[in-house]
Amino acid sequence: MMQWLSNIFRLGLKELRSLYADPVLILLIAYVFSFAVYAVATGAKLEVINASVAYVDLDRSDLTGRIIGAILPPEFDTPQEIAASDLDRVMDNGDYVFVLSFPPRFEADVISGMLPEVQLNVDATAMVQAGNGSVFLQEIITAEITKFVARDDTSTSLPIDLVVTAQFNPNLQSTWFSSVMQVINNITILSVLLTGAALIREREHGTIEHLLVMPVSPSEIMLAKIWANGLAIILAAVLSLWLVVQGILAVPVAGSIPLFVAGTVLYLVSVTGLGILLATFTTSMPQFGLLALPVLVIMNLLSGSTTPMESIPNWLQTAMQVSPSTHFVAFSQAILYRGAGFETVWSNMLVMVGLSAVFFIIALIRFRQTMAADH
Template sequence: MNIRHRLENIYRLGIKELFSLRQDMVLIALIIWAFSFAIYTAATGLSHDLHNASIAIVDQDRSQLSMRIQDGFQEPYFKKPVRIDYSQIDRVMDGGDYTFVLVIPAGFEADVIAGHQPEIQLNIDATAMMQAGIGESYITSIFSQEIRTWMGGKTQAAAQNAPSPVNLVLRYAFNPNAESAWFTSVMEIINNVTMLSIILAGAALIREREHGTIEHLLVMPLAPFEIMMAKVWANGLIILAASGLSLIFVVELLLQVPIAGSETLFLFGTMLYLFFATALGIFLATLAQSMPQFGLLFMLVVLPMRLLSGGYTPTESQPQLMQWIMEFVPSTHYVTIAQSILYRNAGLEIVWPEFAMVAGIGGLFFAFAAFRFRKSIAVMRN
């Protein structure tokens, strides 16, 4: 069979896959949700910033400085501070009324002027772990700023006795305002590319098996590679188009996230990665006998990939053995490609090693998945 005839078979089988998917409204709804509403809700609802944190203050000093510090807690980072008595601390913390309860002791202003560095008690509801960690640094910064400003109006002798906070100038690269939506939205696209490409390719094979149409293909003069390649290009094309549209209309237009680099280069990297992800879906489908089994295998494989690929936790923070293992997983390099191009405006001259790793490892796994698919087809034919 010549190459042209093989390509025609792959093309026609791919068109059949697209028509089959058109009949599956559940999968279509999943694709639309994953690349639109899911990205928007993750970027706006799951915030890594401090926003409207509840705080109560026990002001036992009632001095000018303590009042100034209270005024420093402003929206949108904190809700308006509520004054409570010291005896109320345990009750409001147990009831979850406030995330932070600050106690300013009596004689606080006098101790600051005398240079005694008084201790401040900050009670934190650590069940809200994300706000707790970020809020602690915010409150520390507010104290330093307000004390520095307030001491600037005192006498020179008093200012010399007061603690002098370090004037730390911060510069956030690639995200000047440290907005979590900039990070979360793009990472959701990356995660959904992996998730949907595995699901679509695997579900396509299982759907053929459950509906009995795979037997029709087996009696036709078709090679297993042609059947598998058709599923790869058809389902990969859908994911590639959905990710490109999501990047433009949801991330850039709706969420107003500026994309620094080339979207075309990112989509090219996505196309290379899809060969691995769709092949992984087909491989899992050859192991599973039904959709429930496929779903269990999907969770066992995809969840570790999401957590360990560097999208949420930097790979250098992971154990050395885990770092070595993840170097051979294309999703790790795909995350690096996406972050380098979309955030840092990296060109091909910078990310070509990651492209090579995705193409090389993905190609090897694609060949392995094709071998496994060929064996499963041979068993069905016999």
């Protein structure tokens, strides 16, 4: 046993030296866990910000002026008035995301209770802004009309007092979500790529033959690659959480970092094993990249990190339970967003242990077959 552990440790040191000697991979790790996290968190906004609005006012009444005046930054740019004949043109050109059209006698019809129509044209190609922004505009129009009819600027005369409390992200900032999810997704991507690239590199450099004549077993070689590459990824991920997410982006991390690291170690066994498994079916880095790309896309898009699992069809939710990324995302979100403890996430950790064992065994069997064929 001691010799087995010693071999794993020494082979892992070899992997770390090989990684250190590859400036491209070092640069990739640094980029993915620093600038890439910052760029995605600050560039990909899910909330409505500076949405362009135009309006056609055929009534020019006090009511339409109040509604236009209530459409304010930072959600919306200052509304621009256009002529009715320009409405189709500006929508076709994509000049505005929203165009409001008020009919003649709008205020008089509201006062007389005739239920006049207000047309809201939405450029739905800007999907996120279109969906959320149209809801905001409907709320603004409803509130202003209600206050106008009631002649009360302080109350909308609702029969209830609705109190909304946003937990874990009180200001509903997409940066809080996207920055942490980017770190989690990058762990999956680099775990597959680094371990797979390590095996491909052995073949391309001819060092796989050296391993074949050494008194080491396939399990020792695999575990060495797993712990060495996994250590680099965990260190980079923790530094990213501390320096980029918490430091630069000022996003609070609610839960225990050590508990997150413990779960990440369990997850890495399965996902790095997957990287080795994919590498055994290829002979070059381009082939490995083409094979890994669709696997990574499916794992990330359907893991719950991009869209909630509840939004995925039931049969696909069931199928994705065999993916370790699904359980790792749930585990990470519970800890980093909601501050969950071990008593909450132990079931996710147990599932990751089982999946890691399955993926490791399958990868080990395939790796042994590949080494026997090479030998």
